[in-house]
Amino acid sequence: MQHIIDRFISYVTVDTESDPNSNTTPSTAKQWDLANQLVEELKQIGLQEVTIDENAYIMATLPSNVDHEVPTIGFVSHFDTTPDFTGANVTPQIIENYDGKDIVLNAAQNIILSPTYFEDLLLYKGQTLITTDGTTLLGADDKAGITEIVSAMEYLIQHPEIKHGKIRVGFTPDEEIGRGAHKFDVEKFGCDWAYTMDGSQIGELEYENFNAAGAKITFKGKSVHPGYAKGKMINSMLLANEFISALPENEVPERTSDYEGFFHVHHLNGSIEETVLQLIIRDHDKDLFEARKELIHTIATKINNQYAKQFGEDICIAEVKDQYYNMREKVEPVFHIVEIAEKAMKEVGITPIIKPIRGGTDGSQLSYKGLPCPNIFAGGHNFHGKYEYVPVESMVKATEVIVKIAELTAQK
Numbered sequence: 001m002q003h004i005i006d007r008f009i010s011y012v013t014v015d016t017e018s019d020p021n022s023n024t025t026p027s028t029a030k031q032w033d034l035a036n037q038l039v040e041e042l043k044q045i046g047l048q049e050v051t052i053d054e055n056a057y058i059m060a061t062l063p064s065n066v067d068h069e070v071p072t073i074g075f076v077s078h079f080d081t082t083p084d085f086t087g088a089n090v091t092p093q094i095i096e097n098y099d100g101k102d103i104v105l106n107a108a109q110n111i112i113l114s115p116t117y118f119e120d121l122l123l124y125k126g127q128t129l130i131t132t133d134g135t136t137l138l139g140a141d142d143k144a145g146i147t148e149i150v151s152a153m154e155y156l157i158q159h160p161e162i163k164h165g166k167i168r169v170g171f172t173p174d175e176e177i178g179r180g181a182h183k184f185d186v187e188k189f190g191c192d193w194a195y196t197m198d199g200s201q202i203g204e205l206e207y208e209n210f211n212a213a214g215a216k217i218t219f220k221g222k223s224v225h226p227g228y229a230k231g232k233m234i235n236s237m238l239l240a241n242e243f244i245s246a247l248p249e250n251e252v253p254e255r256t257s258d259y260e261g262f263f264h265v266h267h268l269n270g271s272i273e274e275t276v277l278q279l280i281i282r283d284h285d286k287d288l289f290e291a292r293k294e295l296i297h298t299i300a301t302k303i304n305n306q307y308a309k310q311f312g313e314d315i316c317i318a319e320v321k322d323q324y325y326n327m328r329e330k331v332e333p334v335f336h337i338v339e340i341a342e343k344a345m346k347e348v349g350i351t352p353i354i355k356p357i358r359g360g361t362d363g364s365q366l367s368y369k370g371l372p373c374p375n376i377f378a379g380g381h382n383f384h385g386k387y388e389y390v391p392v393e394s395m396v397k398a399t400e401v402i403v404k405i406a407e408l409t410a411q412k
Helices: 002-014 031-045 118-126 138-159 236-246 285-313 328-334 336-347 362-368 392-408
Strands: 047-052 057-061 073-080 093-095 102-106 112-115 128-129 167-172 193-199 204-206 211-218 262-270 276-281 318-326 375-377 387-390
Touching: 002 031, 002 128, 002 138, 002 236, 031 047, 031 057, 031 138, 047 318, 057 138, 073 138, 073 362, 073 392, 093 118, 102 128, 118 138, 138 193, 138 387, 138 392, 193 204, 193 336, 193 392, 204 336, 211 236, 211 285, 236 262, 236 276, 236 285, 262 387, 285 318, 318 362, 328 336, 328 362, 336 392, 375 392, 387 392
Parallel strands: 073 167, 073 193, 193 375
Antiparallel strands: 047 057, 057 167, 093 128, 102 112, 128 387, 204 375, 211 276, 211 318, 262 276
């Protein structure tokens, strides 16, 4: 277990925050620091065909050790961390034999990780937790996944009595800004299927995710002296408020769960003359997803019609762009790949939790690029913030799941 702890800490203490405003790949130069470190480590543990391309996509091979034909499978994780919260100067804290009580992350700032708020903590009473110091995120998303993949490959190399087919490893930049699979060379990877190690709670196994789109709504206005504005001023900020009010009030992230979709307003910047509203659209059901996008245009059209005579042109411009789609469509025809992962979990003593992802994953885009790719737990909780933590025992179990999947896939 200490070996996994040491490996994980060696990854999370390297700052790899990605940047959505950058046009390069990777989006930040500092992602190269961990990428290059990983390349050397993969070579050191004995993997073959270790490569890194000009965009920092890493691939490596564990050759088959059986003489019969076996599907080539892959395991994929990302090494960037979210820009939602700082990943610089991460100082992990190790909590051994967790007692189920509050954990003081930072006494000076009174930052407490408490099971009264984060009830999942109580699932790990008696285990070893790795937390933040309250000033950064941890980076278990998805450096826990990388730790597990590297550790599993190392274990298979050290235990040749465990029979397996050819296994490919892939590590990507920029997943947190939605670009992790953009430049992933599926043909070069050469797998029949793969698994992303990028889920949360131990036991999670996911092959469904949201259909996703982003919308940018621009509202125009007319600025007139407020003392003489009657019938003349058009305040674009109030138009934005009108637009938001026309959306279903209960179909927002904080009021939905499971398969329920939502509209999520995440940025609003404006003045009298111009306001820009940005939101995301999410739904597991393809027809409902299309209806949500259509509603955006319907509301915009209604506002334009309302102000057509006064403004003289479209006053509300709606731009909607698809981001990714539900992988279920691509995974269901090869559902045995989910069943193998489920069986592997059960054989190492884990109860599978099969549920939809209320978000996205590299596996979604990879599935649509021809590489069916369900998602398996990596063990972390409370991603993207200072309350992030990971139980070490969950990382150990995830490593065992990878080894068992390799073994089951090679059975005749």
